[in-house]
Amino acid sequence: MTSIPDLKRLPGRKGEQNNMWKGGRSIASNGYVLIRVDRSHPLSDSRGYAYEHRLVASEKIGRLITSLEHVHHINGDKTDNRPENLEVLTIAEHRLAHRNRNSRRKLPNQENKLIKCACGCGETFAKFDLWGRQRTYMNGHNSSKTDFEPILDFIGDRLVTVKEISSALGYPVSAIHKIMPSLQNQQKITKIKGAKYCQTQYAHFYISNPLINCACGCGEQFNKFDNNGRTRKYRSGHHFKK
DSSP: OOOOOOGGGOTTOOGGGSTTOOTTEEEOTTSOEEEEOOTTSTTOOTTSEEEHHHHHHHHHHTSOOOTTEEEEETTSOTTOOOGGGEEEEEHHHHHHHTSOTTOOSOOTTOOOOEEEOTTSSOOEEESBOTTSOBOSSOTTOOGGGSOOHHHHHHHTTSOEEHHHHHHHHOOOHHHHHHHHHHHHHTTSEEEETTTEEEEGGGHHHHHHOOEEEOTTSSOOEEESBOTTOOBOSSOTTGGGGO
C-alpha cells in the first residue's frame, strides 16, 4: 500500500501552496500585524513580510515613511490599521503620545526656565536637566531625604571632620560629603581650616580664637580653642584646681 506523504514536510511549498498558509497575514510577537509582500518591497524584511500599519500609512500620505518616522495607532489597538486610525509622527512626537499623563519630563519645545532651589538657599537653576527630567533641588540640596539635626547636634560648638561625624553617627563618609555642601548653602555650617566644619553661629570664634580667662580662677589667659579646634575652659592641668 502506497503511503500518502505528509504535506507539512514537503519541501518547496511556499505561499498559497503551503498547507500552513494563513492568507499571508499574521501577528508578530510585538502585537503588530505582518502581511506578505514581495521581498523587493522597500518595507519588506528578509522573509518578505512588512508591517501592515507602515504600508497603510505610506499609502495614506502618498510616500514611503522613513526610518525616522513612527506610525501611531490613535485608538491604541495595534491591529486596527484603518487609515483613519493611523497617524505618522516623529519619534519624539510618538513618545509624547504614549507618555504617562503623570510624567514630569520636559515636553518638546517647552521652555527650560530658571527656578529657585526648593531648599531655600536662593540659588537658581534650569528646571529640566539634560535628559528632560524635572528638578526641584540643586545637586546635594535635597534636605527632605536626610535628617540634618543629628549632624548639627553632634557638631555643636566644636570643629569636627567628616570622618568624626561618620564614626559617631554611623553615616557613610560618602553620604556626609554630599550633605555638607547642602548645609553650607543653607548657612548652617561653615568650613574652617580646610577639612573641618563648625556651626555657622560659632564660626567667628574659630576665626578669631579670642583670649579667655582660665575657669580655675588663676587669672591666666589663653586661646579659647586649641590646635584641634576644641573649646577649652582651663589651661592644661588647671582643671584639677577647681
